[in-house]
Amino acid sequence: MDTSSAQPPPFVRSLEHLLDFVDTASTGLHWVGADGTILWANPADYEPLGYRADEYIGHNITEFHAGREVITDILARLTAGERIHAYEARLRCKDGAIRHVQITSSVLFEEGDGGRRFVHTRCYTHDVTERKRIEQARDRFVSILGHDLRNPLNAITMAAVQLRRSPSLRDVDARMVERITRSAERMSRMVTDLIEFARGLGARMPLRRELTNFGEVCHHIVEETRHAYPSVDLQTHSEGELSGYWDRDRVAQAVSNLVVNAVQHGSPPVRVMVRDGGDAIVLEVTNRGLPIANEALSDLFEPFSRTTGTDGLGLGLFIVSEIVGAHGGTIDVQSDADSTRFVSRWPRGGGQQ
Amino acid sequence: MIMVIEDDRDNRELLCDILGLQGYGVACASNGREALSFLEAHTARDICVILLDLMMPVMSGYEFVDHQRSNPRLASIPVVIMSARWEARQTFTDIPFVRKPISLEELLSTVGRWCLPPPSGASA
Numbered sequence: 001m002d003t004s005s006a007q008p009p010p011f012v013r014s015l016e017h018l019l020d021f022v023d024t025a026s027t028g029l030h031w032v033g034a035d036g037t038i039l040w041a042n043p044a045d046y047e048p049l050g051y052r053a054d055e056y057i058g059h060n061i062t063e064f065h066a067g068r069e070v071i072t073d074i075l076a077r078l079t080a081g082e083r084i085h086a087y088e089a090r091l092r093c094k095d096g097a098i099r100h101v102q103i104t105s106s107v108l109f110e111e112g113d114g115g116r117r118f119v120h121t122r123c124y125t126h127d128v129t130e131r132k133r134i135e136q137a138r139d140r141f142v143s144i145l146g147h148d149l150r151n152p153l154n155a156i157t158m159a160a161v162q163l164r165r166s167p168s169l170r171d172v173d174a175r176m177v178e179r180i181t182r183s184a185e186r187m188s189r190m191v192t193d194l195i196e197f198a199r200g201l202g203a204r205m206p207l208r209r210e211l212t213n214f215g216e217v218c219h220h221i222v223e224e225t226r227h228a229y230p231s232v233d234l235q236t237h238s239e240g241e242l243s244g245y246w247d248r249d250r251v252a253q254a255v256s257n258l259v260v261n262a263v264q265h266g267s268p269p270v271r272v273m274v275r276d277g278g279d280a281i282v283l284e285v286t287n288r289g290l291p292i293a294n295e296a297l298s299d300l301f302e303p304f305s306r307t308t309g310t311d312g313l314g315l316g317l318f319i320v321s322e323i324v325g326a327h328g329g330t331i332d333v334q335s336d337a338d339s340t341r342f343v344s345r346w347p348r349g350g351g352q353q
Numbered sequence: 354m355i356m357v358i359e360d361d362r363d364n365r366e367l368l369c370d371i372l373g374l375q376g377y378g379v380a381c382a383s384n385g386r387e388a389l390s391f392l393e394a395h396t397a398r399d400i401c402v403i404l405l406d407l408m409m410p411v412m413s414g415y416e417f418v419d420h421q422r423s424n425p426r427l428a429s430i431p432v433v434i435m436s437a438r439w440e441a442r443q444t445f446t447d448i449p450f451v452r453k454p455i456s457l458e459e460l461l462s463t464v465g466r467w468c469l470p471p472p473s474g475a476s477a
Binding site for chain 1: 455
């Protein structure tokens with residue numbers, strides 16, 4: 001037992017003061033016994049669920065959880081001596097409504113002759129229902145917005161590509177069509193970046209790792225970029241063993257952002273090199289052109305950084321760094337009079353499927 | 354015949370026109386419900402592939418896939434999902450996916466996996 005709290009601070013004159021303090025707390029507090037019975041709770045714990053003290057205290061905690069597997073897991077972890085932090089759970093109100101909470105908890109154990117005894121849990125329940133509601137509304141809004149903006153862009157791009165295939169097109173018209181295609185693709189990329197940014201705010205990027213050949217992904221992205229920028233000298237080189245467990249779509253997105261960034265903001269040739277770096281693979285995207293100012297380099301991976309031009313929203317490199325970070329990797333940039341080079345390391349993630 | 358299910362009118366008509374110009378027969382529907390009604394009068398042999406948008410009113414692409422897979426008469430028709438959402442590929446890992454904005458070359462090569470090449474002489 002932690003003895004640091006055995007002596008109350010001198011300003012706590014009575015037990016009533018402490019009880020008054022926890023009873024008026026805005027955070028839900030409760031104790032649960034080893035068998036799951038709620039031994040004690042403050043009003044902030046049961047009132048938001050619509051219960052009175054006698055309808056809550058003395059009952060089993062599992063009765064109030066909407067997901068039985070969640071509370072089973074929580075109790076198992078606590079019994080094993082683990083401390084849980086901000087564990088997300090759903091609680092069922094008296095009227096059937098669901099409230100989203102984050103639970104932080106640990107068990108008070110007492111050492112005795114018979115060994116270690118589970119006295120009770122020390123649970124702090126933080127209600128995040130309103131935050132969840134806002135997040136869900138935001139996701140819905142972003143999703144609808146993305147859909148509605150992309151549809152006309154898709155039609156513009158497809159119609160332009162079909163026009164480009166026409167053998168009777170004059171050179172001057174072909175150049176016009178080329179501009180339509182490129183602008184629509186740029187717009188489309190901005191919409192994607194904006195949606196990614198809005199979705200990712202405050203959230204950890206989910207990954208779906210699968211066995212992926214990094215070289216093949218790079219090759220595919222370079223081919224895709226060549227279609228959009230046929231006049232740009234794009235070179236690829238890959239060497240060594242390039243397999244690992246990554247989220248293929250996210251990797252494609254990151255490589256695409258890096259290659260298009262080099263094409264749009266640098267001068268050709270743009271070189272995409274991917275090589276075996278032992279427990280990671282190393283991706284280098286290099287372009288020639290004016291160097292990036294030293295003071296701008298540190299902000300390059302910040303959202304809405306537009307230090308290399310005003311062609312986009314300044315989210316592309318931020319999203320790249322988020323994707324690399326989610327894979328446990330690193331990214332760095334070097335820029336001098338000769339070239340600008342983005343070097344990223346992508347741990348292979350062996351066994352993390 | 355290729356079936357195109359897409360709620361956005363410009364995209365739907367454009368896809369149908371482009372595939373038609375390639376020489377394919379095309380059937381167009383603006384949502385999953387409309388497509389199922391059309392398919393009631395046809396057999397799996399009539400349709401070589403279904404190009405399916407996901408976010409649609411009345412009946413979404415997600416619901417359409419559920420209906421199509423649970424109907425033995427339609428379950429064997431290949432489906433290709435067209436979506437701008439990266440997550441869509443992860444929802445349907447067993448269904449081919451064409452990302453929007455659609456690359457025409459990718460679309461035609463995907464369609465070519467199931468549909469006989471159009472008769473020669475079709476204009477591009």
